[in-house]
Amino acid sequence: MTDLMRRWSMAAIGRDKLKLETVGIPQPGQGEIRVKVSAASLNYRDKLVIETGMGLPLPDPFIPVSDMAGVVDAIGTSVTRFKPGDRVMSTFKPDWIDAGDNGNARTPAYKTLGGAYQGVLADYVVFPESWFVASPRSLDDAEASTLPVAGLTAWFSLIELGKLKAGSTVLVQGTGGVALFGLQIAKAHGANVIVTSRSDEKLERAKALGADHGINSSNEDWVEAIYRITGDEGAHHILEITGGPNLGQSIHAVAVHGRISVIGVFEGFEIAGPAAPLLLKSPIIQGISVGHRRAFEDFVRAIDSTELKPVIDKRYPLEDLHSALEHLYRGAFGKIVIDLN
Amino acid sequence: MTDLMRRWSMAAIGRDKLKLETVGIPQPGQGEIRVKVSAASLNYRDKLVIETGMGLPLPDPFIPVSDMAGVVDAIGTSVTRFKPGDRVMSTFKPDWIDAGDNGNARTPAYKTLGGAYQGVLADYVVFPESWFVASPRSLDDAEASTLPVAGLTAWFSLIELGKLKAGSTVLVQGTGGVALFGLQIAKAHGANVIVTSRSDEKLERAKALGADHGINSSNEDWVEAIYRITGDEGAHHILEITGGPNLGQSIHAVAVHGRISVIGVFEGFEIAGPAAPLLLKSPIIQGISVGHRRAFEDFVRAIDSTELKPVIDKRYPLEDLHSALEHLYRGAFGKIVIDLN
């Protein structure tokens, strides 16, 4: 090992502030581990943080991106959960271990990697050992790097909270990272899956992944299409990824006593919808804040016992971060990965 | 018993179409029971049905009002659940017996008494025996008549769905029927209760009923008041009775992983709110459609084992329906009852 490593960092907000630099490799302190990063994965939120800061108290300088997988390289004193050579992934909200989240009504918890906590776009990261989860045996590190936000968000919505069962109908909106994980996780539990997209080509690729039905929302009213496909029963679980006023459509499309997991904000930070079907059908609408570490560990176990392979649209070398971000802005089919090896 | 009875009916939509008439007493058929109505109770929805029809396929002529309590007077063949002399209450959605509701995504179930089914503002009603529930021993019929909609809505929200426990903070908006039941049910389970109102006098009356805190929402920002009272923890369960954009305030006021039961539509049939705290706090938002018969039976058992007495603001004789409706429009403190004895 040399004593130097690469990392992307920014001293101020704005994509033009990103710079690739070479710095010393950090040492782990008490309770910390150092991880050689094999791969990082991008989320739409990374774009928002890089470009706007999202009002977060970012470290200075700030290393962007929250999701990584790699190999434990060195451990500090008092470390008991991992040893050098272990394959690990980061967790997005590392203080959230189990059922009860932190924070309060006025100030909800939002201390995340690549946010109020430092990010991972570096050859090495040093964090407390409790911030990591063992990687699935059945995935390589590039695949594993896609799980901490996109994978866990879909798992937490459908399984931890939604208790999905075979025979239920799940609607996923679009073909981004969360949507495709939702599709795959739902199929692994025997559900019927409907995907919406504005692209027939993406719908075909989604069907190749197991989707039972595709709706091109450019061509038809997707709520009516849900009624048609389900014989008016509606979708038992909707991953509301579009956001904003689209929630109103989801309230029309959801089954009686169904569930809408609110995940995305692509079309706005203000939700809206009709009260009448909300009252009469009594669905649960729940915002999703990724998920806790214990559910992540369940998810890893599930990946190893099913055939689920994350969908990586494209892999970029570390130097090509800007190309990767441009791909992210255009919209990926599944996940975009940054290779660091 | 004479062969004639009084009833209010309407041959067309509009409050001016209401007429008090004398008709023959109906006979129960197979599986039906006839109940001598002792008392009926008004809900805000009755106003909407009388004045607008709410787009419902009302019987013609239509007898308004959904909630009643009385005494079984005659039974048809094959009746097994009740016998003459039994004290009973109506159920609002009589086809909803237990967990799973009827209807589908396109056409949710909304066959209710005083709606698609006939109402109860008559000396006698005849309905299937499955549409009734035994009245609590600890209440008289006027009190019992207030339970089927307002009481059960609060119970279903807080207990059947909300699994309320002692020490939780419950916010009820206003001092109408559902709100005061919510206050009383929450106190019977050891919760802290906060009430909002625009009237200091009503807040004092709510405190006399057990409310721990009152917020005059004319004088201060009620969300900030919730933060102040709870030390920023927020309210674990909010009965969102105001409706419309007020949901946005409730999303700000709710605790992390709390619950908002959407009940009322006083301020509009379009809900709206901010996505950021919805995602970060991950509360459950659920529309409430009163509740099923099995939960109603649980609620009756709870009334008999606690000291809960429904709050009746005023009782009117059957002839004074118009005075009762005007009281309803002004806003009651608790419930308004029509006496038929």
Add this chain to the structure above:
Amino acid sequence: MTDLMRRWSMAAIGRDKLKLETVGIPQPGQGEIRVKVSAASLNYRDKLVIETGMGLPLPDPFIPVSDMAGVVDAIGTSVTRFKPGDRVMSTFKPDWIDAGDNGNARTPAYKTLGGAYQGVLADYVVFPESWFVASPRSLDDAEASTLPVAGLTAWFSLIELGKLKAGSTVLVQGTGGVALFGLQIAKAHGANVIVTSRSDEKLERAKALGADHGINSSNEDWVEAIYRITGDEGAHHILEITGGPNLGQSIHAVAVHGRISVIGVFEGFEIAGPAAPLLLKSPIIQGISVGHRRAFEDFVRAIDSTELKPVIDKRYPLEDLHSALEHLYRGAFGKIVIDLN
């Protein structure tokens, strides 16, 4: 259609009292439907009822067997759920529609087909329409006839109550009807499945159906085998089919906060087990009473959206009931079906 039909009936308890007779075809009354029985399926309980009566108030004469599938042939007045030509299956506890079961602490509900209610081993049956559920499109009638008891028991345990998720470890004891449904349902939800048997040949057949691990409980301590296979984690859900003191072994084998569904009584009607691991691991132990109609409908939907095909060990013509019963006594690999077509 002729006016006569075949049926097995018994005027007294005892297998030697069974007789195949020809009687008139019954007519459906109000709310009833008549179903042409295509296939019936045997459960171990049928043996107990035929041989001992199980203390039940059986109809006289008594037609044995509870599970069937067939085609609606005629409907009585007021029937709305089915029409002639519909494919239907019986329900085992027809009065149990949804969450809350009937009966009380002293006298639990046990009015079942082939018990306190008449059975189905006849060319035609007439029952209330509410006693039937639509058959899955993806199964033929012989397959469908295996669902009402064995299939639903496994589904109700693992999914309705157990909320099984991918990655969990499920233990099924043996290779009878409930066990193999448990195996298949668990695999359809992405679980790891371990099967115990005293036969290596049956374990191989179970693996061919998807089981991840087989334990020959004649050759080794199956609890230690569970520890070995799971790395001491234990089984998250155990279908306790053996019964009696075997529960004690299951308490040792179950994971922390796991679940044991008590289903079978092959080794006795008295359960027993150690308190210490019960206290320390805090598993849920729950007796299973088949399941309600709403869960059955969910299960049918799941069958149609997965590849689940019931395992039929052998099919016998109606005349060969005694051969079928002898097969049942020996122990079947999956289900035994009686063909009536």
Add this chain to the structure above:
Amino acid sequence: MTDLMRRWSMAAIGRDKLKLETVGIPQPGQGEIRVKVSAASLNYRDKLVIETGMGLPLPDPFIPVSDMAGVVDAIGTSVTRFKPGDRVMSTFKPDWIDAGDNGNARTPAYKTLGGAYQGVLADYVVFPESWFVASPRSLDDAEASTLPVAGLTAWFSLIELGKLKAGSTVLVQGTGGVALFGLQIAKAHGANVIVTSRSDEKLERAKALGADHGINSSNEDWVEAIYRITGDEGAHHILEITGGPNLGQSIHAVAVHGRISVIGVFEGFEIAGPAAPLLLKSPIIQGISVGHRRAFEDFVRAIDSTELKPVIDKRYPLEDLHSALEHLYRGAFGKIVIDLN
């Protein structure tokens, strides 16, 4: 403060090995706090540990007793949850923070204070800050010391797991610490409470605390008494404190779909019961391992919002430990407290 403190310790198993000694006051290290113990509370398990060691790897020398309340006196570095002067209570299983417990099927978690971890019968204790919970404002330290095991066990059974609601019937067996907390917690949630005891005098005292019914189990079959009192409905939740074969009686007494929390082992470490009512009524039977820290914090909040005051049978000075233990062996009405101030 002097530099010396008193403590009870034992260098070997056996009540005769207990000695009261004077030792130096320990200093808190990183992440630890030192608490001046005001009061400790005895549990039946303390007797078992002192007399038999329960097979646990006890520290040497061993300070017995697990439950205490006191005041933070000094803090180590990196401590953030507490400051000097804060009133705190110990937790019994300090590594169990939230939903998921530690340990596995073979070796369940049982690292507790007064067991594998050191106990609290000393003027000062030093433990990690995460092992403590803030005391309720409404209780003094003697009262607070009774909560960590007996109080939390009852709360965890009835509320965290049992989701108790008003109108339910709860059976508590006996009038020991867990039983009386169960009685009080159940009443605080509006339940009907039935208490069994072999003493009419204790039943009267239980009724004075709010019990609705008392059954003298020396005089009558307590299962029949439950049937009589509940009109055959049975008890919805039973705190099975007696243990051993008494579980069989509880299975007879429990309501359909009720819950039996297995807590005590007074009559043996082997549970047993009949399978038939277990299958037909489908109750949940769950062993209880006290509870996690998050539920303890909920319980504290509940105490402060209700009128619940722990029942202390008698308080003993530290020197009179042997008198207190003798009282414990005889059986207390509620809790026994050791005063250290």
